[in-house]
């Protein structure tokens with residue numbers, strides 16, 4: 001039987017992972033599976049995704065994040081870039097983690113079609129690397145405006161090397177606290 005499994009690989013920080021599509025190519029183009037409940041369950045990942053959101057970014061350099069939701073609305077996400085390209089960053093902010101404060105960055109592009117699984121207990125943000133860049137997110141927890149929280153993406157203690165000059169930072173993101181003032185998460 002021909003099928004198109006997802007390719008999971010460790011992203012290099014705790015349970016975060018990168019998910020690749022396997023293309024079944026033919027003359028028309030290709031077919032690929034983008035989500036599979038059984039494959040996610042076999043990897044120990046959430047299978048119940050309750051919201052999907054789009055993020056459109058007009059300018060290269062636009063930076064959003066680093067965002068998370070606090071308890072009881074701590075969430076996991078899947079992020080993919082469906083147009084353009086992003087430098088995607090996740091930061092481990094779990095109270096009991098040996099990796100607390102560590103971050104990794106991955107390049108997600110419309111061309112590589114990679115997704116990243118952002119586990120509960122991580123802050124997430126990205127920088128658009130091209131104009132007209134668009135993302136599609138899946139969330140395993142409902143948007144909770146009262147539990148929206150964040151970490152300053154420009155905190156020198158984090159030392160994230162954003163590839164481009166930073167533009168388009170929202171007023172909220174510019175005033176987010178640094179890591180040293182953060183209340184760690186207990187997912």
Ligand SMILES: Cc1cn([C@H]2C[C@H](O)[C@@H](COP(=O)(O)OP(=O)(O)O[C@H]3O[C@@H](C)C(=O)[C@@H](O)[C@H]3O)O2)c(=O)[nH]c1=O
Nearest residue numbers: 053055064065066067068077124125126137143144170
């Ligand atoms: C995140 C979110 C925002 N909103 C509203 C609130 C506000 O009026 C408007 C824009 O919100 P924000 O400025 O927070 O949008 P944005 O900065 O794009 O927020 C996103 O950033 C990235 C890095 C993430 O990881 C996402 O989970 C999300 O937090 O949309 C919703 O209605 N539902 C949602 O799920």
